Amino acid sequence: MHPLLNLAPLSRGADLALMLVRLTLGAFLIYGVWDNIVRAERMDEFTGFLAKFGFPAPAFMARLSVWAQFLCGAAFVLGLGTRWAGLVCAFNFIVAIAMVDHHQGVRGSFASACLVVVGLYLATHGPGRFALDRLLDRPRQDQGHA
Incomplete structure (x- = not known):
């Protein structure tokens, strides 16, 4: 098939698109919990x-969830610990669906489901070329090829 028919040239922008996904998701997670971090009443x-919603130890779980989301967001923005952050993000929002969002049906669970899917994508694919993870991995990769 001709490369223009299947849009193959777009694959050259895959790392840039992946960075935009990381930045958008990371910024969203940080924005979503920042008020909980800086304002005790929130x-x-x-x-x-x-x-x-029946969470055990709700004060502990609230802090755990907020800080997990904040740290995942920072990790995604930096591209540092991206695979671990993807797993933590996915787990956090699986819990959100199981404990809260499922009461609202498919539409009410959609945002959390997207966060699960993108978290799993980042966990399995990594951060792409424009990330600190890539820079930190480089010396090990170079030594392995010597």
Whole structure:
């Protein structure tokens, strides 16, 4: 098939597109929890929300979820620890679906489901070329080829 018919030239932008996915997801996660980090009353509201849905140790779980999302977001933005952050992100939002979002049906679970899928994608594919993970891996890769 002719490369223009299947848009093969677009594959040259794959690493840039992956970086944009990481940056967008990371910024979204950080934005979504920043108020819980800087305002105690917002963390208390989130704790009450988790208690309402039957989470064990809601104060601990609220802090765990908020900090997990913040650290995953920072990891995605930097491209550092991306595979681990992808797994943590996916797990966090699987719990969100299981404990909360499923009550709202498919539409109510969609955002969390997207975060699970993108987290799993990043966990399995890595951060791409434009990431600190790539820079930190380079010396080991060079030694392995010597």
